[in-house]
C-alpha cells in the first residue's frame with residue numbers, strides 16, 4: 001500500500017461512503033423496476049477491464065493522498081485493496097492530449113494531438129472552438145487492441161471534449177459522450193451506465209469499459225448547506241467566456257489579471273478551494289455509484305481496474321485558475337490506482353509517468369523500463385488572442401526526477417527543488433541539460449508538424465459540424 005496514512009476524519013468518512021454504497025446497492029435491488037438482470041459471465045482468462053479517468057483531479061486535494069478534507073473516501077477504499085500512487089504526472093496539460101496519450105501509450109510530442117499554435121492555421125482544423133489535431137488515424141488505440149482480443153468495448157464520458165470528432169472513440173464498439181459539462185455528472189452518469197449494462201452489454205463476452213467522470217471539472221454547481229467539512233457556497237461566473245464572440249468578464253478575470261485587493265484575492269481562493277473540494281467529493285461519489293452499478297450486474301467479479309486523472313486544477317497558485325496552460329504541480333500531479341486482486345501490481349513510490357496506464361490497462365503490468373516522467377503543454381493560442389493576452393500560457397516542457405523537476409517555458413529553463421520549494425515560488429534559472437534540450441526539440445518539432453488528416457475522418461468531422 002503506497003498511499004499516505006489516512007486521517008481519522010478521512011477514515012470516518014470512508015466508513016460513511018461504504019455505508020452509502022451499501023445503501024445504494026440495496027436501493028438498486030429493492031426499488032429498480034423488475035428487469036431481466038443479466039449477470040456477466042466472461043470467459044476464464046478474459047477478465048473485465050475497467051479504465052476510469054477522474055477528470056481534473058489533483059492528487060494533493062484527495063483524502064486518499066493525505067489531504068485533510070474527506071474528498072475521496074471511495075478512492076481510499078479502493079487503495080486498500082490495490083495500489084495507489086499520489087505522485088503520478090499527467091503527460092499533457094488538459095483533457096485531450098492526456099487522453100490521447102492514455103489510449104495510445106505515446107507521449108504528447110509523439111501522437112501530436114494538442115492545440116496547434118499560431119503559424120499553422122493553414123493546416124489546422126477547428127473542433128468546436130478549439131484548434132487542435134484529431135487523433136492520428138495511423139495510431140493504434142487501447143480499444144482497437146481489446147477488440148482484436150475478442151472483447152466488447154464501450155466508453156462513456158461526461159466530458160464533452162471526448163466527442164467522436166476528437167478521434168478518441170476509434171476502436172470502441174459503443175461510445176457516448178455528454179454534449180456539455182454538467183448534465184452527465186452524478187445521476188446523469190448513473191443513468192447512462194445503467195442503460196449501458198442493461199441494454200447494450202453482452203454478458204457472455206469479456207468487457208473493456210472506459211469511463212470519464214468529469215464531476216470535478218467546472219462548472220461547479222455550488223456547495224449545499226449542511227456539510228460539516230465545507231461551508232455553503234454559491235456558484236459564480238468563473239472565467240473569461242466567449243458569448244457571441246464577445247468576451248464576458250468573469251470573476252476569474254478579476255483574479256488572474258490582479259484587479260482585486262489582497263483581501264479579495266484571498267476570499268476568492270478560499271471560495272474556489274471549497275467549490276473544487278466539494279466537486280471532488282461528488283466525483284468520488286459518482287465513482288462509488290458507477291462501481292456499484294457494475295457490481296450489481298456481475299462485472300466486478302474478476303476485474304482489473306485502472307484509475308487516473310488527465311490533469312489537475314489551479315486554485316489560485318501562481319495567480320492562475322483552471323488548467324491547461326502551464327506545467328506547475330497543481331496542474332500535473334495526479335492520482336493513479338491499480339487494482340486486480342488476482343494479479344496485483346505495486347506502484348513505485350517516486351514520481352511516475354501516467355503514461356504507464358496504457359500498459360497497466362492492456363496487460364495488467366508496468367512497462368519495463370518505466371517511461372521518463374515528462375509532460376508538455378501547448379497553450380490554446382486562440383484563447384490568448386480572444387482575451388487580448390490576458391489569459392496566460394506558455395509552450396512548456398517538464399521532466400521530473402526523484403528530488404525535483406526541470407521546466408522549460410517559452411525558451412527559458414528552470415530547476416525547481418520540490419522538497420525545498422513545494423509551492424514552486426523560487427524556480428532557479430539554468431541552462432537546459434541534455435534530456436531537457438531533447439524534450440524541447442521534440443516539443444518544437446511536434447508544434448510545427450503538418451496535420452495528416454484521414455479523408456474519411458475529415459468528412460465525418462465536417463458532417464458533424466466540427467470543421468469550418
Ligand SMILES: [Zn+2]
Nearest residue numbers: 055056095310
Ligand atoms: Zn480533463
